[in-house]
Amino acid sequence: MTEDATDWFHPNPQIQTLRLEHGATCFVIDDVLREPERLRDWAIAQREAFKPVDFNAYPGIYLLPPNALAHAFHAFFLQHMRPHFDARRVLEMQSRLAMVTRPPEQLRPFQWLCHSDQVGVPTAYSIQASVLYLFEDEELGGTSFYAPSRTRQEISDLYHDASNLPATEFTRKRGIPPSYMNGSNAYFTRIGQAPARWNRMIFYDGNILHSGDIHDPRRLSSDPANGRLTFNGFFTCRRHTT
Template sequence: MQPLQLNPNRKTTVIPVQEESAHLLVVDNLLVNPEEIVLFARNTAYMQPAINDGTAYPGIRDRVPTAYEKMMQALVSDLALVSDDQTLSIHRCMLSMVTTPPDQLASTQKIPHIDSIDPYEFASVHYLFDADYGGTNIYRHKQSQKVCIDEAGFGIFQSSLEDVRANPDEFSGYIGDSNRLFECVHHIEAKFNRLVIYKGNMLHSPCIKPNFGFSDDVTKGRLSVASFFRID
């Protein structure tokens, strides 16, 4: 993969999450050359089967080259997310495609999830597809009114998972907008070469539209790069 070039004309939008003292960052027109990632996915990547990466991601994945990590380091620095006395650690950047049909989902994949309970962990999704395949939803747990889940509140997630397992007919696929347990409070529309950054302990889920085909063809599928990093 050739070096990835940040677009000097990219646009950053800050979206407050009023339910929490947090916000989302949306960066449009992120790269000058996003096609480099698509070419890597098409010609070089060896996509691993769902859950082989040790996560509950409902699809296939492969790690992207270090060129992407270097780009993320430059982006986070440019966004001034890291102060002089803080350290940025990029954990991993994963080429990702949702390929698991609704009737094959595990219980953990039917509700919003978090990537970590650590408030210093962050995640991003770089969309390499357009709005037709949906974007990302941020959720609030209705009973507790929480959007961000910390160690003290992790029981919320566990009790919700038990409810899903006990009611398979009610919770039968991807969550969509809302259900009895969770309410969608923010929707980030997908757009080619758009990236969204959010806290890793924020309840979120891919927005999968009803007519989505779950293709594993990178030229037709829901291709993205998910990155995970820590600032402390």
């Protein structure tokens, strides 16, 4: 495996702009990998190496990618995607293969809500996030984006309760049952949706509230051959000066 970006990614990606409400955007690239089967086959061969996520709220398992892919992905972002964001210099890049696997009854209340990747990041920095869908069953779900429909204080109180209350008490107080978020509710409005498609990659500002569309949790699997396998990336960048 080489570290040349074009060994993994198409050298001339067709970048489409998905307009979200409130002026936000998501960038969509279809057929982004030259040989997507190559990466999925590698993940299948490494299925026993996936580990439960224990460093953030992702409800599933993960595996670090081959070093060559990580380097190629970094180069791809610098060449093709960084100009679309308020991103002057990359300070940190993370990437991993991942699969959502937990049934709703095993989720914590904060996993029932949409989330932002910008939490705790200094305002001088921006975060860009990406998802590459590596499954052919589109019913496993893409990604939806959200905006608060309540005041900032109400939303802050909601997340506080989601992080501190037991599940049954959170449901009683907030009226939200154990579930993956699918569409608008009393607190958030869906402002756009990127459907899943084999070998489709999306990029978006990590400050936008978002959530995976898990329509039917019974279809989730820990097997990369038929589960909701994705390749996820995160870039922490210094913003442009004004």
